[in-house]
Amino acid sequence: MPHKTIQTFTEYTMDKLFVPLVIVSQIFAIAILVLLGIWTGVTLGGFAWDGSMKHFNFHPLLMVLGMVILNGDGILVFRLFPMFSKYTSKLIHLILQGIVVIMGGIALKAVFALVFAYQNANNWDNVHTVHSWVGFTTYLMFGLQWICGFLIFFFPKLSEDYRGAYMPLHRYFGVALFALAIVSAISGIQEEIMFHTQVPKGRKYNDRQLIGDIMGLVIVAFALIIGYLVTNKEYQRKEKSLENDDEKQPLAGTEMKQTSSGSIQAADP
Template identity: 35%
Template sequence: MGMENFKQFLAALVTAVSVGFLSIFFVLRWVLYFKEGLAWDGGLAEFNWHPVLTVTGFIFLQGIAIVVYRLPWTWKCSKLMMKFIHAGLHMLAFIFVVISLVAVFDFHNSQNIPNMYSLHSWVGLSAVIQYTVQLVLGVCIYLIPLTPTYMRAAFMPLHVYSGLFIFATAVATALMGITEKLIFGLKDPKYKDSPPEATFVNVLGVLIVFFGAIIIWIVTRSSWKRPSESVLLSLSTNREGSDGTRAGISLSQQPDCVDPEGSREARRRSGKLEDSGQVN
């Protein structure tokens, strides 16, 4: 695919996806085998939707959404299509996390437990609010065609920073929630007596940290970045031969998927372009 260190990329990606699926398996086994299962009844089985949906949505789906631009086999696809995939996955993650909050608030209200008293809930709710802002700004700036290119470029470092900050905060929030739940939930034997549930759920926490670590590693490798649009475009037009039929191609006319030859070659030709930041 023309990516530098493609094998390392693939190893990191396969590890991230496997650890992610394993976390989902662990959280499901926790609520279905050790706890009360899943239901929408105002009781503990309704609360259990909260960890299940936050881990699958706010951790796993968000993490995958963050790395989709990095998949080298998608570099032949148009940037617009990848934006729809990135935004669509984030939208799905958002829906998951909103339902997870409805579950825990509804559980608290029907059991007369106060809302928003814990550090976990403060940090968690602020992360969800930041995520909402990020989603709205992302759509306005990068999907609406009216936004000028200079504005897209100027906003990109902030978009990437706040995106990674929210993701890391989601991981930290999940760890606090897990710890709280183990302390509240384990009575006899207690958390400090290390019953099997405690050990099992500690492992879930470690898996979540590991998933976050790999996602952040992948997304901070500059050599694994999607080549900028102008580079991909010049490659696809160069390939058309000398009759120049595609020479005047514009971004909006670009087919969903073209097949540019090695993008490493493209990077070499584009010199420092990669370091100048994405413009769209």
């Protein structure tokens, strides 16, 4: 019977800050959701897929929900569920990040359909801000990261040597792209505020600015905690046994067989 590696949070790490930090990060995630819902659903006018400004509101909603919250929790999966097999954690990670890719695509569709039409009608250049450049580049790189991860770690799933060689890059770009997503979110919030803010003498601080600024601060706080949790080596998975580890399984459709010398090699089905 396959030997399963079972861990609890206590066995996983002796650092008593781990669980409180995870809880605080999720409190911040909930706060972002509430502020985001109020900002896009109330102060920005709500949602409608009809070519109006309400059409645009899907963009900040889906980008922050996906590229910030789900992305952050997606890279935290391997820290959160040490009691799961590594394959199960990888599958959850893959699904969450795949949802982020889909949400980002819908968000880009929303902004392209409306903003480009508005800018063209007013003879403006398209994609002319730092937010546009950084945000679009981040999404493209995120999609490429997901595709590479799927091909290398899932199907057709490269050999262990190639997976091991690619893993440092995958981890680095996962954290780097999360940081870029935060930069894109903050710059996007500021761009939206400035776009709709009049500049006459004596202008007042309004709800659109206040809620956007608070949400930006909470996003930064969420990102700082997630960044600490996923980069602290004390919180990495600590496997008790590698016996029958899912990471040791061969390419899809192959089996393991033992040679007379005792070594393990992949055999064709």
